[in-house]
Amino acid sequence: MKYYIIAGEASGDLHGSNLMKALLKEDSAAEIRFWGGDLMEKAGGTLVKHYRELAFMGFIEVVFNLKTILNNIKFCKKDIENFQPDVIIFIDYPGFNMRIAKWAKEKGIRTHYYISPQIWAWKENRIKDIKRDFDKLYVILPFEKDFYEKKHGFPVEFVGHPLIDAIHNRTVVDENSFRKEHQLDEKPIVALLPGSRKQEISKMLSLMLSVVEDFPNHQFVIAGAPSQEYAFYSQFLKNKNVHFIANRTYDLLSVSQAALVTSGTATLETALFKVPEVVCYKGSWASYQIAKRIITLKYISLVNLIMDREVVTELIQDECNPKNIKKELEKLFEPQHRKQLLEQFDELEQKLGGIGASEKTAKMIVNSVKG
Template sequence: MKYYIIAGEASGDLHGSNLIKALKKEDKNAEIRCWGGDLMQQAGAELAKHYKEMAFMGFLEVIKNIPAIFKNIAFCKEDIQNFGPDAIIFIDFSGFNLRIAKWAKKKGYKTNYYISPQIWASREGRIKKIKRDIDHMYVILPFEKDFYEKKHGYPVHFVGHPLFDAMANTSLIDEATFREENGLDKEKPIIALLPGSRKQEVQKMLDIMLSVTKDFPDYQFVIAGAPSLSDDFYSPFLKKGQVGFVSNRTYSLLKHSYAALVTSGTATLETALFEIPQVVCYKGNWISYQIAKRIITLDYISLVNLIMDKEVVKELIQNELTSKNIKIELSKIVEGSARERILEDYKSLKKKLGGKGASQLAAQLIVKNA
């Protein structure tokens, strides 16, 4: 059968690549075309559009790029028709994907959504579009099943979280080799800096994260370079202090870290699954943040706290994200009492999420439902 997959950012590319591998196991004759990235292409899909061409973040950034977005939508529809898939699979990226889903449903294509839009966080009214346009929804967070089925009467499949698969499928370098290859101190404990994957957020986050390096002389800070950004992009930040840099090796970095400063997003959950105590950091464009604050109804922004429904890790958001506060909270997890409590909560988090197999289960259901 033919499958058309649409992912619009780095995390979608990661999970899409493991889904592609699983689809090829379930369907030996699978032909797959995608919007995604290098990982999905390497997994065996034909790449129609790279997510780097679509990484617009925040309300203002989206508005400024409306012409490019509409051009992409038109191209996507035409490309789907030319390919003629038996099933379309949407991965997160809801602003774009729900528009394509509306058109695809009317055209009679089978529509599958893997990794639900976060309508439980904002704009819950989108459930009407999902009910109308999505044939099958595969959710990855335990509370999403109750949200859809009990609150909205829309049946979904809980398949578990694909990060377990991503971690299992990634080869990690041993610590001595990792430190040597990346020019790191052989003994100082590592504090990982995960500033995000989009230019706008990385530029905002790294300056504030790096402002505390001098306060922790017994540790070394290491930036995790995102695959969506060139190494040259990070060069100005590396001149601002004693800081290391690792390109496209985030999992190995987390594996060998002692603590982390993490921009809110999937990375907060990845850090937790590697059992690294963290401080969650977020600061957006002022106007975008003011708009978001009025439509997002959650008590927390990190996936770790959302899944556990309590404050497991400290969140420093917008005006709270200062050098002083980062220093205070980071001290608590490298030298203070918060460290052991966080590690205990991480164990409970893992139990809630289940184990490996999300990609394979999702693939089995997609093939069955196609």
């Protein structure tokens, strides 16, 4: 069968790659065409567009790039028509994917959504579009099943979180070899995960690095995003206690003592690696003013949302400043606080279900399309 997959961000590339591997096991004759990244390309299939051409952050940035976005939508529709897939699998990225889904449904093409849009956070009225435009919905957060089924009467499948698969299936790195390879000394490591887009990286790294001098007994390591080149990060490497490692975020987290993390999937990844963290986020003034008026969630990190309580500290907008970052990072090295965090991270993992999200989803998709 023919599968068309659309993932528009780094996290979608990771989950898309694991889903593709599972699809190829379920359907050995699978023909896959996709929008994604390097990981999906390694898994097989034909790459149409890389997500680095698609990622625009914030309300204002989207407006400035509206022409590019509309051209991508037009191109995507034409490419789908030429490919004639048996099913389109959408992975997150709702602004783009829901437009394509509406069009595809009208064309009579099967539409499956893996990692559904976070309409429980904002734009809940999108439920009408989801009910109209999608044949199947696969959710990865435990509270999403109740949200869709009990609140909105739309049946969905809870498949567990694919991050557990990604972490479970990775090759475990030897810490001594890793440190030697990247010229890291024996000091404890603080991982810096400032996001994947240039706008947020520039803003967040400047804040994260402001506390380096306050922690001379630790070394700070920037986790380079796969979508960015080393040349972009070089401007931040002016302190001998700051290092840079590209495309090895999981290996870095596995040897880190603490982390400063920009809100997003990385907050959950860090917790699943059992690394105490502080969540830091500061957007443009205009984007933040818009967001706080339409998003009604108590928390911005997935860790706190899933646990429905504050497990990790969130420093947002004005609270995200050098003084507060230093204060909260110091807490992460306190034995009792660390112990409490790690216990709650264990509870978090249990809530997310076991391994096998990619395999479960692939089997359901193949069986549904065949049926």
